[in-house]
Amino acid sequence: MHSLGRRTALVSALLALAVSQAALADDGFSYRFSGFGTLGYVQTNTNDLTFLNPGQEKGATKSGSLLVDSRLGAQVDVNFNDQLSATVQGLAQQDAKGQFEPTLEWAFLRYKPLDSVSVRVGRLGWPAYLVSDYRYVGYANPWLRAPLEVYDLAVLDYFDGGDVTWTHALGPGTVSVQVLAGSADTDLPDTSQQTAKLGVHQLYGGYVTYDIGDFHLRGGASTAHIDYTSGSTAPLFAGLQQAGFGSIADSLEANNKRATFVSLGGTYDAHNILATAEYGALHSSSFLARNNGWYGTLGYHFGSWTPYVTYGGTNKPSEVNSYGVPAFGPLLPLSQGVDALVSHTYQHTTSLGVRWDVYKNIDIKAQLDHVTPSANGGDFADVSPTYDGHSVNVYSAVVDFVF
Template sequence: MHQTSRWLVVAVGLALSQGAWAQNDDSRFKFSGFGTVGFAHSSEDKADVTSDFQTDHGVGASDATSARLDSRLGVQLDVKFTDDFTGVLQAVSEYAVHEDYAPRITMAHVKYRFSPKFSARLGRINAPLYMLSEYQRVGYALPWARPPMEVYNYLLPMDGIEGRYNINAGETIIGIQGFYGRIDSVKASVTAMRGIAVTADHGASSFRVSHIIGRAHYVTSDITALFDTYRNLPIPPLAAVAARLDPRSMDGSFSGIGYSYDPGNWFLRAEAIKADYAPSISGKTTSGYASVGLRHGNWTPSFTVAHVDVRGQEMPGPLDPFGLLNAAVVSNNSNRHSYSAALRWDVHSNMALKFQAMHVRNHAGAFGSLDNIQPGFVPGRGYNLVSASVDFVF
């Protein structure tokens, strides 16, 4: 049986084995949900802005205005078997990753609290990459129309095990989170994924630092055709460069650091990550954002700046007489910066309207993580992205 299936079978099996005797007690079950109906418009008509790095189509070349980027619907069932033993099952319908709206299981795990300080989860959980990983999909929980795409461009669950230990140090709560598992998706997977994250909460301040390592695999039909061809060429130096650039199996690391200050009437949030897959074509990506917002009654305006820098890929240069490998390295240049202004209006206790305008400036020669590139696309050109959405929870 596939490793992913084993994790899920164990988690669901534990839940079912404990749940039969409690099925008549409605207080043990909690049903909830969340959703976003959003539309975005891009001024770039020769490429697509996408919601996930694996998605080829979004808004832009495919459709100047589209609901693909932000719209989703999620439902969640929380089960309380005992005071210490709980379970979660979540399904989400969204266009991201799979490019259809078929509902998929995004969380399916059980959690056991061994003591007031230590707990563990087993099954499918949100990959613990960012400060907002636990509710990245829940638009209502965020001040923006979407998290900054320069950092939050992964929407992948992890199948595995996670433990968390909390330490009370005066008025500061320190959380130590360790995890091990794997990620399986359409184009990307990570095996033997393990890492640690440390959080510190003190009053209105929150701090998080993390480090993750694993074996990453990024595979598409185009990548397979390109690298299989180049690695079998009777030109040893070029074949060796292709082997180093091949992203289908690469050791990688992912590090993050973030800080949030939120006293209630305003907030400041900043986060930076570094993903290192060099010497593969994925290179070393450093990205980050800083956002500040002011809450005034039901209104929350905010402003965000973000940046992406990619380095570490080896350019074959004159070794590549066909130019295809050189072109692949160039197209992976995502260097850019952006400025966003957002406005949130809480029209109800469980509903918010949001408007957001973003200007993205791709650096010279950069493709800026855009997909579905069309003839006539100009690398390094800037574009505008405007969005309107309704977020709700129930």
Template sequence: MKLSHWALASLAAVPFTANAFETRLNGFISVGAGMTLQKDQELITDPVNYGTYDNELSIKPDTMVAIQTLSKVNDRLSATAQLTGFAGNDFDVNFEWAYINYELTNDIDVKAGRIRMPVFSYSSSLDLGYSYVWIRPPAEVYNVFLTNLEGVSADYNLLLGDWYTTASVYFGETSGTDPETQSFVEFESILGGSLTLNNGNLSLRGSYSVDENVTANRPVYSSALETAAPYTGGYMVMEVDLPVSFTSASAIYDNGTFLLNSEYTYTKFINDANNNETAWFATTGLRVGDFTPHVTYSSFKQSDNSTTTLPELDGYPYPIAVKDYAHDISAITAGVRWDFDIAASAKIEYTTRTDSTKEPTGLDGKWSPYGDAQAISVAVDVVF
């Protein structure tokens, strides 16, 4: 753990002069534990940080901590930074957020720096376990491995009849390693927007983003290369263009007693280099005093549109058409949330995941990173 980063955050929270600016320091922590119920099973809980439970009890996949500072420079200008550390990454601290915000008018805010892409309903509170009923959002839907970008955004708040509305646009770039394929992916010009409408107990939201300048440096196996150059292990890097668009829509009804929550996403690879992806979940819950039992069904499916053929995979010396082996995964999660304090909750969940993905003969368990699994997990979320 890099304590110097935390020390830096503490120092940044102290004004240089008594009247220079106003700074607020907040934080949140989630401590979780879980395991699968059978040997040789793994349950991926966090596709972003590749958190995974197996048949040995572990606290790493669902344990994290974050500290956020908000410094108000004047009536219109502020700066926000959030340091986040995940147990699965040995609490290696990273800046999830680091941006300045300027209030252009009473209704328009402009941000610049590292910001969270508003592609999901819970994007702004993705790491804040206290903000939702589950231990974690459904991994079948929240499976985008890059959630931040370096760029600019603008939010416009307005009232449309009885609907409180926020319209957002953003532009920027980001990069990172896809934990599923180990490809290094660069997004050079992400352009997107979202629209959120709230009316009493009902919240509706939609978003769309596109980037036609995406490249992935993907490791590819070649037995011929392994023979010619054994030191490479048979792997070479292949650059692939992956222009992509992402669409999402969600609806939440919450009257304080009854909860209905659903979200849908669609990922389209514009040049058919990969199979297009559709994902959705539906959650229902009922608050009884301080307890909220809930049930969620979630699904992730790929279409068969890809025109890509993989020349070889390690241990499988025949070409594989990606469209013939589209992923098909579903899960059911049942749990209870207990709000035992004003800023703290405890949760317990049981998840059963079914992987119906067809795999090439001889690569069973290697083509799809998911697999069937049943797991139980618990967590405590605290805001401070």
């Protein structure tokens, strides 16, 4: 698998690569089972910060971790006839409690009233990112992990609801227009004793995908009302209310606040050249404020080997001047707490990696990330009070497989 022409053709089969597939009757009923997984190890060169993936509690420092990138998934596809089918996918990976627990990622019915129209209802993957359809299938992706500068912006993998997709030829390519609606509830890391709760309600979105030759493009936006409750931020908001800064607390709290996420990405993979780039931007009228990220990847295929380089960045502008809690006396802790929520955050990462396709369904990847976070740690967690803003090296290796 050495070009996106071949890789994209395989992607549709990656989640449905059958070890068993049977047509059980003449009426078109059939099923197929498939699976995928990653065994990974990651280590950094510091104990001042903790490296982890979005939605995880436990990460890697100098001591290293097998929990950050390791996962195992399975999927069953059932075709009842040419129009009606069902898909169920389960995924086990580290969750917000730091446990390796299985979750139900997908569980939907698909109905095709026309060849060009597909209607799905149930638990669906949120299609905001370029590789949303196969983000956790490491074998389908060029990098060791999706660049966190973009994929850490909006921590939502799936939603409960429905979508409609219309596909049609457009010029020399094919365009797909997808609209969705639904809601979601998910746990996020907070403290060692409890998780934070993210509620996404009245979720609506629209995405356009265009495939033309060896180019694949996707872009669109989602908007929703969000609720975020956290044991870490609740004392700060309560303190602001008691100190007479109720309007600031109400402004900062993510309590039924509107959030919008916009994304655009594209990939070219042909003639031994791999190039992909993506941009995402989150806007919310809460302490989440404005945040944007981007990355670009360039690689080259040498037989079964694909070395690549990625450069990405994320930036959250400062909102400190928007809030006027005096920084003196008993108000100092409140002022510091507000500043910590809305201060300028950024991060830049240069990644060097290589993929080796060992077998038709197995690859090995190694990646070095040189990360320069802001003084508050960027996308890292558990920032030590002694952290002085130094760069961090992240060393990773994985084995990806599908079956």
